[in-house]
Amino acid sequence: MKGTWxxxxxxxxxxxxxxxxxxxxxxAVLAVGVLVIIVGYVLWQGLPVLTPTFLLEAPEKMGRAxxxxxxxxxxxxxxxxxVLVAAPLGVATAIYLAEYAHQGRTVALIRFGTESLAGIPxxxxxxxxxxxxxxxxxxxxxxxxxxxxxxxxxxxxxxxxAEEAMLAVPREYREVSYSLGGSRWQTIxxxxxxxxxxxxxxxxxxxxxxxxxxxxAVIFTAGASLRVPHSLFDPVRTMSVHFYLxxxxxxxxxxxxxxxxxxxxxxxxxxxxxxxLMHRHLARxxxxxx
Amino acid sequence: MKGWEWLIRRVLVVMAFSSLSLLAxxxxxxxxxxxxILAEVGVEQFLLGTRWxxxxxxxxxxPMIAGSLWVTGGALVLGVPIALACAIYLSEIASEPxxxxxKPALELLAGIPxxxxxxxxxxxxxxxxRVLLGGPGFSVLAASCVLAVMILPTxxxxxxxxxxxxxxxxxxxxxxxxxxxxxxxxxxxxPAARSGILAGIILGMGRAIGETMAVIMVxxxxxxxxxxxxxxxxxxTSNIALELGYAAGKHREALFATGVVLFLIIMGLNxxxxxxxxxxxxx
Amino acid sequence: MTAKVExxxxxxxxxxxxxxxxITLRVGTGEQLTIMGPTxxxxxxxxxxxxxxxxxxxxxxxxxxxxxxxxxxxxxGADPDALRRxxxxxxxxxxxxxxxxxxxxxxxxxxxxxRGRHLAETVERSLRSAALWDEVKDRLGDSAFSLSGGQQQRxxxxxxxxxxxxxxxxxxxxxGLDPISTLxxxxxxxxxxxxYTIIFVTHNPQQAARLGGRVAFFYLGELxxxxxxxxxxxxxxxxxxxxYISGRFG
Numbered sequence: 001m002k003g004t005w006x007x008x009x010x011x012x013x014x015x016x017x018x019x020x021x022x023x024x025x026x027x028a029v030l031a032v033g034v035l036v037i038i039v040g041y042v043l044w045q046g047l048p049v050l051t052p053t054f055l056l057e058a059p060e061k062m063g064r065a066x067x068x069x070x071x072x073x074x075x076x077x078x079x080x081x082x083v084l085v086a087a088p089l090g091v092a093t094a095i096y097l098a099e100y101a102h103q104g105r106t107v108a109l110i111r112f113g114t115e116s117l118a119g120i121p122x123x124x125x126x127x128x129x130x131x132x133x134x135x136x137x138x139x140x141x142x143x144x145x146x147x148x149x150x151x152x153x154x155x156x157x158x159x160x161x162a163e164e165a166m167l168a169v170p171r172e173y174r175e176v177s178y179s180l181g182g183s184r185w186q187t188i189x190x191x192x193x194x195x196x197x198x199x200x201x202x203x204x205x206x207x208x209x210x211x212x213x214x215x216x217a218v219i220f221t222a223g224a225s226l227r228v229p230h231s232l233f234d235p236v237r238t239m240s241v242h243f244y245l246x247x248x249x250x251x252x253x254x255x256x257x258x259x260x261x262x263x264x265x266x267x268x269x270x271x272x273x274x275x276x277l278m279h280r281h282l283a284r285x286x287x288x289x290x
Numbered sequence: 291m292k293g294w295e296w297l298i299r300r301v302l303v304v305m306a307f308s309s310l311s312l313l314a315x316x317x318x319x320x321x322x323x324x325x326x327i328l329a330e331v332g333v334e335q336f337l338l339g340t341r342w343x344x345x346x347x348x349x350x351x352x353p354m355i356a357g358s359l360w361v362t363g364g365a366l367v368l369g370v371p372i373a374l375a376c377a378i379y380l381s382e383i384a385s386e387p388x389x390x391x392x393k394p395a396l397e398l399l400a401g402i403p404x405x406x407x408x409x410x411x412x413x414x415x416x417x418x419x420r421v422l423l424g425g426p427g428f429s430v431l432a433a434s435c436v437l438a439v440m441i442l443p444t445x446x447x448x449x450x451x452x453x454x455x456x457x458x459x460x461x462x463x464x465x466x467x468x469x470x471x472x473x474x475x476x477x478x479x480x481p482a483a484r485s486g487i488l489a490g491i492i493l494g495m496g497r498a499i500g501e502t503m504a505v506i507m508v509x510x511x512x513x514x515x516x517x518x519x520x521x522x523x524x525x526x527t528s529n530i531a532l533e534l535g536y537a538a539g540k541h542r543e544a545l546f547a548t549g550v551v552l553f554l555i556i557m558g559l560n561x562x563x564x565x566x567x568x569x570x571x572x573x
Numbered sequence: 574m575t576a577k578v579e580x581x582x583x584x585x586x587x588x589x590x591x592x593x594x595x596i597t598l599r600v601g602t603g604e605q606l607t608i609m610g611p612t613x614x615x616x617x618x619x620x621x622x623x624x625x626x627x628x629x630x631x632x633x634x635x636x637x638x639x640x641x642x643x644x645x646x647x648x649x650g651a652d653p654d655a656l657r658r659x660x661x662x663x664x665x666x667x668x669x670x671x672x673x674x675x676x677x678x679x680x681x682x683x684x685x686x687x688r689g690r691h692l693a694e695t696v697e698r699s700l701r702s703a704a705l706w707d708e709v710k711d712r713l714g715d716s717a718f719s720l721s722g723g724q725q726q727r728x729x730x731x732x733x734x735x736x737x738x739x740x741x742x743x744x745x746x747x748x749g750l751d752p753i754s755t756l757x758x759x760x761x762x763x764x765x766x767x768x769y770t771i772i773f774v775t776h777n778p779q780q781a782a783r784l785g786g787r788v789a790f791f792y793l794g795e796l797x798x799x800x801x802x803x804x805x806x807x808x809x810x811x812x813x814x815x816x817y818i819s820g821r822f823g
Binding site: 013014016017020021023024025026027028030031032034035038039041042088089092093095096097100106109110112113114115116117119120121122123124125126127128130131132136152155156159183184185206209210212213214215216219220240243244247248253256260263264267268270271275 | 294295298299301302303305306307308309310311312313315316319320322323371372373375376378379380382383384392394395396397398399401402403404405406407408409410412413414439442446470471472473475493496499500501502503506507527530531534535545546549552553556557559560563564
């Protein structure tokens with residue numbers, strides 16, 4: 001009697017196993033499906049709008065007609081500015097964390113700052129940038145205000161990725177350098193940084209991706225001007241902001257789809273580059289470590 | 291040479307404090323902006339008041355607090371099971387090549403701008419809800435669905451890392467006793483990864499509470515406490531983003547005060563996540 | 574014979590675990606000393622105290638003295654980078670840096686400001702001294718990973734020679750090599766003898782016997798005995814030494 005009962009249990013648990021594995025696989029398929037639908041839908045609707053004139057002409061009637069050229073300029077300039085500020089700070093922080101200090105109160109404080117900053121919502125960055133850069137420092141709605149706000153937002157990403165990249169450099173390389181009489185800074189610049197570079201670039205690319213896609217932090221700091229800027233103190237409108245205004249205020253769905261397609265394509269490109277760099281990097285380190 | 295090394299170290303320390311200084315600066319300015327109105331209206335009145343009509347002197351943000359809770363709760367209910375399932379699938383079931391295809395896809399999902407999510411919610415989800423379930427379509431449900439997709443990559447990747455960190459011996463021990471794969475996952479792998487998974491969920495929760503533009507586009511933004519998932523809703527973040535553009539005087543201060551509340555909620559969540567992750571590490 | 578390297582009651586801890594229990598040892602200028610002992614006997618830790626590489630490991634403590642040319646290596650104000658330049662080290666596994674063969678050897682001289690023709694000469698001389706020049710002279714620009722294990726280890730030796738150290742520490746440099754490569758490395762060490770003060774670590778008694786010179790036997794963080802190879806392998810004074818060289822443990 002007992003024997004049959006046991007076999008029932010085993011059969012039941014086997015069937016349950018098959019069901020659960022099916023459910024888990026289904027969820028993964030669902031997640032990938034959502035991605036395919038999102039990217040596919042945007043490109044399907046948006047690609048027909050993408051013509052050279054759409055990319056290279058200024059908008060007319062608040063974006064109802066014409067192209068998106070000034071918003072492309074705005075996006076590029078703001079992103080470049082954000083990276084120029086955040087990359088040195090982020091890499092320096094990562095060097096300090098990975099190469100100089102490993103524990104203690106200073107490190108705990110820096111980590112707390114970085115982790116907390118990573119969790120701050122972009123609208124808070126927007127409000128802060130508005131209060132601090134736009135009003136308090138009197139920079140107005142400008143490239144400068146927007147880029148500095150974005151820099152703060154992408155800083156934690158760059159720190160984390162750069163630190164991981166440096167920690168992935170084998171300890172033995174450092175020991176060889178030290179054992180030949182290399183100082184700490186020589187070891188960092190000649191052995192650690194060259195080998196961590198692809199990983200660091202990956203972090204920077206992720207930061208670029210976030211900057212390109214950001215809206216809330218930018219709209220209150222860089223403004224929404226549709227003119228091509230001439231100085232760092234001019235306001236700009238990024239593609240994301242333009243797209244948000246077009247779609248939310250129902251100005252032009254056609255141009256909204258076009259802008260969305262450009263956005264999605266740039267994010268795809270940025271992610272692809274980041275992913276490629278990371279993989280080449282890991283493969284190289286693995287090959288070296290044998 | 292020695293002086294040079296010393297100088298570099300000093301410079302690096304100073305630069306390394308940039309993130310902490312920025313955090314302090316953010317706290318300082320948001321509080322300076324919002325505290326005056328909080329003092330004038332009274333914290334209790336501000337947090338528990340149900341009427342938001344800042345141009346007429348009513349500064350109650352309870353509808354927005356409720357809105358953020360509704361929307362975030364909905365996103366977790368819809369998103370976490372799928373995210374967890376994805377993480378388990380990737381870590382326990384998927385073969386190497388399949389995993390190498392799905393992981394970057396999820397990372398890509400994280401990289402898509404939030405306005406794009408909001409827009410697709412607006413053109414696909416909102417009409418769908420209006421037709422199938424009634425109501426205006428702009429609703430808690432629409433916002434929760436959009437947020438569920440947006441937190442999916444975060445929760446999945448943190449949970450995945452937690453699952454991967456479980457030593458192989460846990461699995462082998464269980465499988466060797468004749469347990470099925472699912473039994474092994476449920477009784478031995480998941481409990482071991484519990485704190486990491488929890489940290490991932492809290493992180494996703496922070497994402498959901500903090501998301502702004504995508505929510506604005508699909509939530510309807512009415513300043514009423516929602517009673518059904520089909521009611522329109524306004525979150526704390528939306529409240530700031532919708533009105534900061536034109537607000538002035540006390541109205542503007544009230545938006546900064548909303549920011550203070552949001553900042554405190556997020557910092558609280560950060561601390562909880564830190565504590566949970568720390569407990570996981572020490573074990 | 575004047576003492577090039579001298580330690581007095583050297584003790585070392587990793588956290589609470591004591592790895593060296595008071596080592597007192599003298600190595601003369603131009604001498605080649607072999608340190609022999611089983612895994613975990615403190616041989617590597619001892620070497621890494623001599624060039625202060627252990628400074629870089631967090632959570633460690635050291636007591637006792639290390640004298641290089643009679644000067645305390647750990648005195649206040651001593652510069653570990655300058656010390657390491659005088660005390661070269663070859664690691665247990667060959668660790669080529671991920672760069673070309675030339676750049677590997679040139680790494681050290683470049684750190685100390687050597688450039689141009691002088692650099693090329695230094696690289697060639699070092700590769701010749703390490704008996705590697707003829708094998709690599711036509712492909713100096715190739716990745717160092719393209720070399721075989723034995724060649725990589727001789728590259729490591731050339732890399733150390735290029736900074737013109739006075740003392741060379743060799744931490745089981747043959748442990749990852751096949752017998753033929755091992756022989757080549759041993760021949761190289763033979764040629765370097767007299768020109769440098771060499772401390773060679775091995776867990777292999779046969780290798781210690783082949784290398785000759787004085788042999789120090791380490792066991793569980795203690796220096797059991799130190800004697801010329803001929804004497805140690807024929808008339809060990811300590812029971813533990815006898816057990817080890819006769820292969821009863823380790």
